[in-house]
Amino acid sequence: MRHRSRVMMLAALLSAMLMAAGCSQRQSSQALFAELGGEPGISAVVENLMYRVADDSHIVGFFANTNIDLFVASLEQQLCDISDGPCDYQGPPMDRAHQHMGLDDSHFNRLVEHLDAAMIEEGLPLRTRNRLFARLAPLHAEIMRLQ
Amino acid sequence: MRVIRSLRHILWRFVCAALLAALSLNVSAGSRLLATGGVTQIEGAAGGGLSPWAVLAGTASSGEVGLTAMGTRAWLNDYRLSVGGVGLNLHDHLELSLARQRLDLTTLGGELEQTIVGGKLRLFGDLLYHPWGIWSLGVQHKWLEDGALPRAVGATDTRGTDLYLSGSKLWFSAIAGRNLVTNLTLRHSAANQGGLLGYGGDAKDSASLLVEGSLGVFITPNWIIGAEYRQKPDNLSFAEEDDWQSLYSAYFFSKQVSLTAAWLELGSIAGLADQRGGYVSLQFAY
Numbered sequence: 001m002r003h004r005s006r007v008m009m010l011a012a013l014l015s016a017m018l019m020a021a022g023c024s025q026r027q028s029s030q031a032l033f034a035e036l037g038g039e040p041g042i043s044a045v046v047e048n049l050m051y052r053v054a055d056d057s058h059i060v061g062f063f064a065n066t067n068i069d070l071f072v073a074s075l076e077q078q079l080c081d082i083s084d085g086p087c088d089y090q091g092p093p094m095d096r097a098h099q100h101m102g103l104d105d106s107h108f109n110r111l112v113e114h115l116d117a118a119m120i121e122e123g124l125p126l127r128t129r130n131r132l133f134a135r136l137a138p139l140h141a142e143i144m145r146l147q
Numbered sequence: 148m149r150v151i152r153s154l155r156h157i158l159w160r161f162v163c164a165a166l167l168a169a170l171s172l173n174v175s176a177g178s179r180l181l182a183t184g185g186v187t188q189i190e191g192a193a194g195g196g197l198s199p200w201a202v203l204a205g206t207a208s209s210g211e212v213g214l215t216a217m218g219t220r221a222w223l224n225d226y227r228l229s230v231g232g233v234g235l236n237l238h239d240h241l242e243l244s245l246a247r248q249r250l251d252l253t254t255l256g257g258e259l260e261q262t263i264v265g266g267k268l269r270l271f272g273d274l275l276y277h278p279w280g281i282w283s284l285g286v287q288h289k290w291l292e293d294g295a296l297p298r299a300v301g302a303t304d305t306r307g308t309d310l311y312l313s314g315s316k317l318w319f320s321a322i323a324g325r326n327l328v329t330n331l332t333l334r335h336s337a338a339n340q341g342g343l344l345g346y347g348g349d350a351k352d353s354a355s356l357l358v359e360g361s362l363g364v365f366i367t368p369n370w371i372i373g374a375e376y377r378q379k380p381d382n383l384s385f386a387e388e389d390d391w392q393s394l395y396s397a398y399f400f401s402k403q404v405s406l407t408a409a410w411l412e413l414g415s416i417a418g419l420a421d422q423r424g425g426y427v428s429l430q431f432a433y
Contacts, residue, residue: 058178104209105239105273106178112275113180116368126367127324133275134319140276
């Protein structure tokens with residue numbers, strides 16, 4: 001009997017979590033692009049991110065031969081596309097864009113931390129940040145494919 | 148006996164060194180994101196409270212080394228468990244851990260002490276970025292300091308080795324925009340009450356394949372709440388052994404310091420029913 005009540009407790013917790021997940025699905029009807037503040041919002045996040053990268057001696061070297069204006073425009077376009085905004089990413093595929101750069105998880109994680117900090121500073125709420133990370137997480141495999 | 152004492156001495160010095168290092172102001176943390184190393188479970192592996200997770204200790208990533216130190220105490224109706232441990236993360240591929248448990252038998256009188264040396268090898272994947280999450284293979288070798296009581300109640304051995312396969316995955320924005328962590332661990336073990344009552348017994352002498360699982364929701368990036376379940380074998384005829392469950396809340400003040408509080412439901416232990424109570428664990432990492 002006691003055992004059954006404990007199983008019931010866990011089952012109740014699990015179903016509450018699943019129901020909450022269902023609710024979040026319905027709330028997600030607004031496009032992520034709008035949650036990010038549209039093109040101005042994305043542009044502000046990217047600019048903030050670039051300042052953080054410039055200050056990080058561990059990863060700034062990877063941008064030594066990068067045309068920063070082109071890079072910023074391409075990243076903005078990619079974030080717009082990936083968040084269902086009215087853009088079509090025209091840049092190179094992620095594996096070719098990063099091939100043979102010698103990237104490992106520590107570099108990737110640093111960039112993720114900078115992006116999160118940039119989004120926090122630009123006032124984006126947790127759910128919006130998490131929604132964007134959900135879209136960006138699969139890029140890890142592509143970026144690491146040709147290292 | 149002298150070996151055990153010197154081992155305890157070494158463990159204590161490790162913990163002190165780690166505490167000092169973590170408390171000093173300019174410590175560097177690994178580059179993995181906050182909380183992605185979980186906390187330290189009661190056997191010293193990175194995980195939840197009761198069960199190991201597939202993640203490796205601390206926040207060390209490729210090319211980095213991390214060290215964790217933890218102190219844990221649980222107050223049950225008739226027992227009190229104290230654990231101290233250290234973990235080492237090498238390049239986020241291999242975790243080595245050392246833990247020391249003491250179970251005070253506050254009702255029955257006496258105490259049981261156990262040392263656990265652990266290793267965890269990351270097989271593949273990543274908690275955050277891989278579609279299948281991260282998967283690791285772990286081993287925990289444990290030995291009791293004084294096996295008289297476990298032998299008296301029917302245990303076959305006073306040392307044993309657990310093997311486990313663990314998978315963990317974080318699901319971004321899974322519940323009301325919050326991230327969900329799920330973990331599944333399969334353990335091959337003959338340990339009675341985690342080894343504190345020895346290994347194998349008169350009712351069943353062989354190892355069992357056991358399931359452990361946990362769920363957690365990150366309410367904020369610093370704060371996770373959730374539940375854990377750990378299946379247990381039932382090898383001793385003198386007393387029934389129940390599965391373990393917990394509800395937990397862990398707060399990460401920074402990559403260096405986390406505090407976990409939990410409510411444990413451990414069922415019957417050595418003939419004393421309804422063992423439940425509070426659990427507190429403090430972890431330092433750098």
